[in-house]
Amino acid sequence: MVEARISRRSLLMGGAAITAWAASPVSAMLRTIQPGRDAAAIDALIGQMTLEEKAGQLSLMASAWGGGVATTLNPAGDNGSFAAQIADAVAGKLTGVFNGNGAAMALQMQRAVISGSRLKIPVIFAADIIHGHRTIFPVPVAEAASFEPSLAERTARVAAFEAAGAGIDWTFAPMVDIARDQRWGRTMEGAGEDVLLGRQFAAARVRGFQGKSLSDADAMLACAKHFAAYGAAEAGLDYNSVDVSERTLRDVYLPPFKAAFDAGALSTMASFNEISGIPSNGNKWLMTDLLRGEWGFQGFVVSDYTGDEEMILAGFAKDRRDAARIAFLAGVDMSMKSGVYVEHLPGLVRDGLVPQALVDASVRRVLAIKARLGLFDNPFRRIDLKREKARSRLKTSLDLAREAAVKSIVLLKNDGNLLPLAPTARIALIGPFANAKTDLNGPWVVYGDNAQAINLATGLTEGMAGRGSLAVVAGSGVDKPLAGGIEAAVAAARNADVVVLEIGESENMSGEAQSRDEITVPAPQQALAEALAATGKPLVIVLKNGRALALEGAVKAAPAIVVGWFLGSEGGRALTDVLLGKASPSGRLPMSFPIASGQEPFHYDRKATGRPNPSGDLLPYKTHYRGIPNEALYPFGHGLTFGDIVYSNLAQNSPAMAWDGSLEISATIANRGRREAEEVVQLYVHDRVATVTQPIRELKAFRKIRLPAGASEVVSFKLRREDLLFIGTALKLTVEPGTFDVWIAPSAQADGVHGTFDLSAA
Numbered sequence: 001m002v003e004a005r006i007s008r009r010s011l012l013m014g015g016a017a018i019t020a021w022a023a024s025p026v027s028a029m030l031r032t033i034q035p036g037r038d039a040a041a042i043d044a045l046i047g048q049m050t051l052e053e054k055a056g057q058l059s060l061m062a063s064a065w066g067g068g069v070a071t072t073l074n075p076a077g078d079n080g081s082f083a084a085q086i087a088d089a090v091a092g093k094l095t096g097v098f099n100g101n102g103a104a105m106a107l108q109m110q111r112a113v114i115s116g117s118r119l120k121i122p123v124i125f126a127a128d129i130i131h132g133h134r135t136i137f138p139v140p141v142a143e144a145a146s147f148e149p150s151l152a153e154r155t156a157r158v159a160a161f162e163a164a165g166a167g168i169d170w171t172f173a174p175m176v177d178i179a180r181d182q183r184w185g186r187t188m189e190g191a192g193e194d195v196l197l198g199r200q201f202a203a204a205r206v207r208g209f210q211g212k213s214l215s216d217a218d219a220m221l222a223c224a225k226h227f228a229a230y231g232a233a234e235a236g237l238d239y240n241s242v243d244v245s246e247r248t249l250r251d252v253y254l255p256p257f258k259a260a261f262d263a264g265a266l267s268t269m270a271s272f273n274e275i276s277g278i279p280s281n282g283n284k285w286l287m288t289d290l291l292r293g294e295w296g297f298q299g300f301v302v303s304d305y306t307g308d309e310e311m312i313l314a315g316f317a318k319d320r321r322d323a324a325r326i327a328f329l330a331g332v333d334m335s336m337k338s339g340v341y342v343e344h345l346p347g348l349v350r351d352g353l354v355p356q357a358l359v360d361a362s363v364r365r366v367l368a369i370k371a372r373l374g375l376f377d378n379p380f381r382r383i384d385l386k387r388e389k390a391r392s393r394l395k396t397s398l399d400l401a402r403e404a405a406v407k408s409i410v411l412l413k414n415d416g417n418l419l420p421l422a423p424t425a426r427i428a429l430i431g432p433f434a435n436a437k438t439d440l441n442g443p444w445v446v447y448g449d450n451a452q453a454i455n456l457a458t459g460l461t462e463g464m465a466g467r468g469s470l471a472v473v474a475g476s477g478v479d480k481p482l483a484g485g486i487e488a489a490v491a492a493a494r495n496a497d498v499v500v501l502e503i504g505e506s507e508n509m510s511g512e513a514q515s516r517d518e519i520t521v522p523a524p525q526q527a528l529a530e531a532l533a534a535t536g537k538p539l540v541i542v543l544k545n546g547r548a549l550a551l552e553g554a555v556k557a558a559p560a561i562v563v564g565w566f567l568g569s570e571g572g573r574a575l576t577d578v579l580l581g582k583a584s585p586s587g588r589l590p591m592s593f594p595i596a597s598g599q600e601p602f603h604y605d606r607k608a609t610g611r612p613n614p615s616g617d618l619l620p621y622k623t624h625y626r627g628i629p630n631e632a633l634y635p636f637g638h639g640l641t642f643g644d645i646v647y648s649n650l651a652q653n654s655p656a657m658a659w660d661g662s663l664e665i666s667a668t669i670a671n672r673g674r675r676e677a678e679e680v681v682q683l684y685v686h687d688r689v690a691t692v693t694q695p696i697r698e699l700k701a702f703r704k705i706r707l708p709a710g711a712s713e714v715v716s717f718k719l720r721r722e723d724l725l726f727i728g729t730a731l732k733l734t735v736e737p738g739t740f741d742v743w744i745a746p747s748a749q750a751d752g753v754h755g756t757f758d759l760s761a762a
């Protein structure tokens with residue numbers, strides 16, 4: 001019975017259209033296309049499709065009906081009128097639209113397609129739900145600082161619950177690009193520089209977005225992007241060419257994608273960049289041989305926004321038709337925004353340049369996933385105006401946003417235990433972001449509203465609850481001075497016990513196309529910091545940032561430094577929780593903060609070189625820049641708590657790991673402080689001699705523990721041979737017997753406790 005499958009609400013929402021749909025003979029056939037099965041029904045449908053309709057199923061367009069931020073993303077006129085787009089949808093010229101305006105838009109389009117199109121194939125609604133829909137969570141790199149993948153799974157789940165409630169079937173997330181050059185603005189969108197963390201967060205986010213079953217009305221299809229090595233752009237310049245070896249590709253850039261696919265992600269997006277001369281959109285080795293052949297990927301590949309067409313300007317395709325041919329033959333199933341498939345695929349097939357069977361295979365993949373999303377069963381499954389409202393910004397969601405934000409905050413420095421501040425203190429809160437209604441959510445938010453987010457002034461006002469005093473002064477613009485700003489800030493500082501200075505990057509300084517040549521605090525804000533430091537008042541720096549920054553002068557010298565990222569809806573409250581000591585900071589850096597911009601690209605798991613410079617003095621003819629060591633100011637994994645954490649007693653159950661065995665390694669972690677703390681205990685390994693040189697350290701495991709004041713815990717890890725794999729000389733995963741260093745430590749650069757073990761030969 002149709003009624004049993006289609007909810008009462010969606011019947012109301014779809015109205016006449018859904019009744020027409022339910023009654024039509026073609027719908028009876030389509031409804032047999034059930035999630036995950038019935039390939040025969042899909043093939044029967046494909047059998048009825050014209051070439052033009054097939055090309056339409058492979059063409060995704062930006063919604064002509066945007067809204068809020070979506071209007072900026074999809075400027076009016078750019079995508080034609082909504083009426084014209086509906087006409088295209090009804091004519092079978094598009095498979096779906098992205099970044100549209102919620103359930104109202106989706107309802108109108110789906111209704112028109114279901115009642116008016118020849119084959120009544122439901123359209124799919126996509127959007128960039130990167131770190132929240134209406135409830136905004138911390139930017140993904142901030143959330144990675146929690147070192148708690150299950151937190152990212154929970155926030156992705158809530159994002160899906162809200163977004164799917166607003167008619168969205170498919171999110172263009174997670175971004176799983178490893179980012180090792182902090183000049184690159186899209187660092188904020190991933191999980192940082194490390195492969196293990198990248199893999200774990202990729203998988204967690206996929207699980208969160210897709211939920212228990214893709215067909216659930218609160219599940220969204222995940223899209224692991226950008227395939228591949230987009231983060232390796234030369235000189236950190238967004239869209240720039242990439243030239244990495246296949247070994248580095250397989251060792252570093254591909255594993256988070258594999259983890260996302262293993263977790264069930266059924267779509268991926270071709271990256272804008274080329275790799276060694278071949279644009280991803282035209283890279284058959286990447287999109288077909290590796291992705292489908294070697295990895296057995298069952299989902300579909302979508303180009304990034306006009307990425308296929310961009311092969312023309314990149315000098316890889318002659319014209320739009322050539323671009324369509326190259327991208328399609330490489331294995332890009334669906335074209336986003338450029339329209340080259342709908343325009344040229346039919347002709348290419350007719351002229352014998354593209355095999356019809358390949359087109360059918362791509363259409364089959366797309367339809368199979370629409371079926372898995374439950375769209376054939378009920379095209380209005382996620383479209384519900386009431387649900388859209390009812391699910392928006394629930395208290396439980398905002399509570400989770402606050403929890404996630406607290407866990408994302410990283411305390412870099414806390415000399416003399418300046419933090420936490422007493423709520424009774426006289427605080428001067430200074431900086432261009434302190435009381436702003438902008439720059440709270442982060443650079444990549446389509447539907448969230450900055451005006452609803454909590455800034456630090458509001459957070460502190462609430463947290464202090466009338467005790468002490470709070471003076472709030474901007475002091476500077478983000479990248480321009482404010483007339484009289486420094487004078488006003490200095491006057492406020494003089495009347496205060498302590499200065500909290502919130503400075504750093506605005507939303508539009510990181511994110512897509514926002515590469516920076518210097519990753520420093522902008523000059524006018526730096527000048528403000530210098531003037532405030534000169535007052536002699538204790539200075540707490542709260543950074544706003546989407547990337548690692550190279551801290552200088554008074555900012556670097558301040559006694560307390562807090563990494564505050566873009567924390568989303570509840571950021572100001574979360575920062576207050578940490579500043580006033582309601583919560584002990586527990587975040588750890590997911591990417592290293594270098595000493596200077598010129599060290600980028602920088603990552604802790606680099607190679608030793610034949611001339612390493614041991615810590616300490618800069619030695620001649622050793623590996624370092626003039627004047628600075630080749631180390632981070634604050635390395636990957638670093639972050640303080642309000643406790644006093646001490647590592648001791650490395651213990652191993654054996655000096656050697658048998659080839660098919662395991663090794664238990666433990667350390668005692670003690671909190672000698674007077675406050676409870678959460679510690680992220682990290683295990684690093686170094687393979688001393690191998691047929692391919694290995695990084696000086698690599699994270700192999702981590703565990704977050706809670707330690708009451710005065711308590712200690714023995715934290716133990718089990719290592720197996722699989723944890724020691726690397727891409728060997730034959731470009732395959734391999735492991736070799738030999739001696740390994742092992743550290744259990746609080747960061748990639750800290751000594752922690754150290755031992756060695758041997759991996760015995762088989």
Ligand code: BGC
Pocket residue numbers: 099128172225304305512
């Ligand atoms: C970005 C993608 C995004 C797409 C659609 C592109 O410019 O690179 O990450 O999903 O736009 O908005």
